[in-house]
Amino acid sequence: xxxxxxxxxxxGPVRDRTPxxxxxxxxxxxxxxxxxxxxVLAVVMLFPVLWMIxxxxxxxxxxxxxxxxxxxxxxxxxxxxxxxxAPGGGRSALSVAFLNSVLVAGVSTVLATLLGVPAAWAxxxxxxxxxxxxxxxxLSTRFMPPVVVVIPIFLMYRTAGLIDTPLGLILIYTAFxxxxxxxxxxxxxDEVPPEYEEAAMLDGHTRLQAFRKYTLPLLVPGIAATAxxxxxxxxxxxxxxxxxxxxxxxxxAPPAIAGLIGGTTVxxxxxxxxxxxxxxxxxxxxxxxxxxxxxxxxxxxxxx
Amino acid sequence: xxxxxxxxxxxxYPDGTVAVEHVDLSIGDGELFVMLGPSGCGKTTTLRxxxxxxxxxxxxxxxxxxxxxxxxxxxRDIAMVFQFYALYPHLRTRDNLAFPLRAEGLPKAEVxxxxxxxxxxxxxxxxxxxxxxxxxxxxxxxVALARALVRRPQAFLMDEPLTNxxxxxxxxMRTEIKHLQxxxxxxxxYVTHDQVEAMSLGHRIAILNKGRVEQIGTPLEVYDRxxxxxxxxxxxxxxxxxxxxxxxxxxxxxxxxxxxTPPPGLPRDRDLxxxxxxxALEVTAPGADRSIPARVVSAEWLGDEIIYVVDHxxxxxxRVRMAPTVRFATDTRVGLxxxxxxxxVYDVRTEQLVA
Numbered sequence: 001x002x003x004x005x006x007x008x009x010x011x012g013p014v015r016d017r018t019p020x021x022x023x024x025x026x027x028x029x030x031x032x033x034x035x036x037x038x039x040v041l042a043v044v045m046l047f048p049v050l051w052m053i054x055x056x057x058x059x060x061x062x063x064x065x066x067x068x069x070x071x072x073x074x075x076x077x078x079x080x081x082x083x084x085x086a087p088g089g090g091r092s093a094l095s096v097a098f099l100n101s102v103l104v105a106g107v108s109t110v111l112a113t114l115l116g117v118p119a120a121w122a123x124x125x126x127x128x129x130x131x132x133x134x135x136x137x138x139l140s141t142r143f144m145p146p147v148v149v150v151i152p153i154f155l156m157y158r159t160a161g162l163i164d165t166p167l168g169l170i171l172i173y174t175a176f177x178x179x180x181x182x183x184x185x186x187x188x189x190d191e192v193p194p195e196y197e198e199a200a201m202l203d204g205h206t207r208l209q210a211f212r213k214y215t216l217p218l219l220v221p222g223i224a225a226t227a228x229x230x231x232x233x234x235x236x237x238x239x240x241x242x243x244x245x246x247x248x249x250x251x252x253a254p255p256a257i258a259g260l261i262g263g264t265t266v267x268x269x270x271x272x273x274x275x276x277x278x279x280x281x282x283x284x285x286x287x288x289x290x291x292x293x294x295x296x297x298x299x300x301x302x303x304x
Numbered sequence: 305x306x307x308x309x310x311x312x313x314x315x316x317y318p319d320g321t322v323a324v325e326h327v328d329l330s331i332g333d334g335e336l337f338v339m340l341g342p343s344g345c346g347k348t349t350t351l352r353x354x355x356x357x358x359x360x361x362x363x364x365x366x367x368x369x370x371x372x373x374x375x376x377x378x379x380r381d382i383a384m385v386f387q388f389y390a391l392y393p394h395l396r397t398r399d400n401l402a403f404p405l406r407a408e409g410l411p412k413a414e415v416x417x418x419x420x421x422x423x424x425x426x427x428x429x430x431x432x433x434x435x436x437x438x439x440x441x442x443x444x445x446x447v448a449l450a451r452a453l454v455r456r457p458q459a460f461l462m463d464e465p466l467t468n469x470x471x472x473x474x475x476x477m478r479t480e481i482k483h484l485q486x487x488x489x490x491x492x493x494y495v496t497h498d499q500v501e502a503m504s505l506g507h508r509i510a511i512l513n514k515g516r517v518e519q520i521g522t523p524l525e526v527y528d529r530x531x532x533x534x535x536x537x538x539x540x541x542x543x544x545x546x547x548x549x550x551x552x553x554x555x556x557x558x559x560x561x562x563x564x565t566p567p568p569g570l571p572r573d574r575d576l577x578x579x580x581x582x583x584a585l586e587v588t589a590p591g592a593d594r595s596i597p598a599r600v601v602s603a604e605w606l607g608d609e610i611i612y613v614v615d616h617x618x619x620x621x622x623r624v625r626m627a628p629t630v631r632f633a634t635d636t637r638v639g640l641x642x643x644x645x646x647x648x649v650y651d652v653r654t655e656q657l658v659a
Contacts, residue, residue, distance in 0.1 A: 130319075198357050198384070199384070199390040201376070201377040218393075
């Protein structure tokens with residue numbers, strides 16, 4: 001999860017930093033240097049992505065060509081077909097893995113949001129005994145990296161019959177996303193003045209109606225931002241997926257793609273194509289809610 | 305319209321903080337009742353308990369003849385105006401006003417009629433089709449007041465409604481609220497930490513401190529005879545001078561020799577403090593009749609009055625309110641004498657009024 005947050009943050013600040021620097025009097029040399037440095041950085045960061053996209057549309061012989069072909073290669077979509085269609089026709093194992101990813105990530109995000117938003121509201125609005133300790137406890141469940149807990153969870157799951165089931169993954173992802181959702185949403189709820197709800201309660205609504213009709217609509221940007229982060233976590237998650245699932249019919253995309261590498265030959269074209277397909281939904285979703293994402297990232301900077 | 309009766313109210317939050325220790329209030333039908341106190345004194349919690357937004361730990365609240373302890377806010381037939389106006393940001397003024405009526409399920413024609421009436425009362429005509437973000441602070445507060453009006457509730461609860469406005473607008477709105485309450489004759493409970501607001505608005509004022517009522521009275525009673533040292537220090541700007549005194553020869557005498565007329569029935573064996581308003585003292589030429597020698601420490605020239613800070617040999621310097629025509633330079637030797645009526649006298653230990 002921490003990785004996804006870091007991914008989302010740099011885009012804004014890096015871009016924002018350039019204009020003020022340019023305004024510095026006599027700072028032309030500096031700004032040229034900055035542009036060069038940023039360009040180098042951009043190439044370093046983006047080249048793997050570009051290479052992945054190129055590889056995904058190259059013929060196999062071009063993939064292995066020495067020296068590498070950057071432009072003059074034959075474009076083919078065969079790898080993309082292989083991602084979805086099995087060699088003998090019918091659905092490929094990868095496409096099943098993608099569907100599993102959609103199911104697991106989608107349902108766990110929805111669950112974490114449905115549980116986390118009301119919890120965040122309650123933590124924001126009510127005075128509770130040891131509220132800070134409770135919140136700290138909730139956050140503390142995220143202190144350990146997944147690798148540390150995966151063995152005990154594996155044993156628990158084996159007893160409970162949740163190994164190699166989509167439900168098992170959904171539950172663990174929900175559990176991992178819930179603390180994050182509660183903490184992030186609590187910040188958003190804190191920003192919405194409680195007077196809206198109180199006024200609505202005096203106007204004839206119950207507390208829950210007031211929350212649903214007045215506070216909830218004002219929270220939509222926050223919910224969108226939070227849900228995207230949760231979705232990215234569930235979509236990218238690898239450790240739990242690789243330990244808790246084994247069959248092709250249940251496996252999600254990350255372990256499935258990783259499974260392509262190894263053995264005697266590696267079909268790099270297929271690896272690249274499935275990686276592109278894997279990256280697209282999250283990119284698209286993040287793009288659609290980018291405004292809300294910025295609002296989420298700059299959380300706390302907005303005064304009421 | 306209804307009276308509000310608060311009996312032995314106590315509120316402790318789950319985390320252990322006690323917001324209200326013990327409050328008894330008896331607010332008359334049609335009264336404009338002000339709860340005044342510093343922040344954290346329990347005034348807002350008391351108001352919120354009356355509104356039903358907080359459930360009291362103990363004690364009873366009656367609105368009219370109904371015991372409302374277990375009624376939700378919606379069932380209490382009251383309207384509340386908040387410090388933060390809480391207008392629904394996505395609704396135009398007109399819909400903000402109509403909102404509580406629609407929630408009640410009134411027919412359309414009546415809703416329109418009542419909204420128009422409230423808009424006329426609060427002079428909101430040109431603002432009816434704007435959304436809250438396009439209204440100024442004062443306008444938003446007028447809309448919030450109007451929204452409280454349309455319901456024709458049994459009582460208005462006002463939680464520091466003018467705090468967010470600038471000084472000039474605040475004075476205007478104060479007049480407006482007072483006028484409105486007089487016209488409608490609806491019971492109003494008004495919470496503020498601003499003593500000027502309390503004095504100018506209230507029929508009666510309750511001064512709260514640390515979750516308890518220190519004094520309830522009309523503005524003049526509260527001003528003339530504060531019931532405790534806390535009230536004495538809280539009401540009035542500058543506040544009352546507190547002068548250590550002892551009884552001697554049937555007179556009250558301050559440490560610096562200031563001579564005061566004692567109220568009847570003073571206890572003998574206690575340390576006493578006299579509360580003297582700044583306007584009950586007078587700075588005179590040195591050696592004037594009945595005056596004691598004193599020295600001007602500083603002077604605040606306020607235009608319509610001068611506040612002299614005077615050292616008279618007592619434990620604390622006193623503040624004296626004088627007409628702007630009477631001028632003494634800083635550090636001059638002057639005389640100081642008491643010109644007012646019998647002062648209020650407090651027991652130093654209990655901090656309560658003794659006579």
